[in-house]
Amino acid sequence: MSHSSSPSPWPSAREFHTQLGPRFDPAVQEEALDQVAPKLGAVRRQPDNYEPYHQMGNPQLLSLGDKAAARQWYLKAFELNPRHPGTRHMLGQL
Numbered sequence: 001m002s003h004s005s006s007p008s009p010w011p012s013a014r015e016f017h018t019q020l021g022p023r024f025d026p027a028v029q030e031e032a033l034d035q036v037a038p039k040l041g042a043v044r045r046q047p048d049n050y051e052p053y054h055q056m057g058n059p060q061l062l063s064l065g066d067k068a069a070a071r072q073w074y075l076k077a078f079e080l081n082p083r084h085p086g087t088r089h090m091l092g093q094l
Contacts (some may be wrong), residue, residue, distance in 0.1 A: 035059040050081035057090060067094050 037061055042052035053076035061070035071094050077087045 031063060036062065048080060050077040050079075050084055052089065053077035053080065054084065054087045054090070057087075061090065061094070070094065 036056060039052050039055045042049070043056065046052060053073050057070040057073035057077065059068045059086070060073060074087055074091045074094070077084065078091060081087065
């Protein structure tokens with residue numbers, strides 16, 4: 001497993017919260033941030049592990065309804081593990 005020293009292309013928890021912007025209810029924003037903050041850390045610690053990417057897609061789709069963002073996370077998970085049935089299923093839902 002190789003780890004790159006270059007900056008992550010994935011948003012920090014603060015950037016994620018900022019990206020939500022005014023279009024979402026503050027309570028929904030806080031709930032989504034609570035869900036993603038630990039997962040963002042896992043993405044940074046384990047960039048070659050598909051699971052954190054898959055788990056990042058879930059709140060994007062299920063809590064926020066952001067299909068484009070969810071697709072980005074699921075596609076990265078699929079790239080790392082094309083056999084994962086959950087990721088395949090979620091991509092099929094988009």
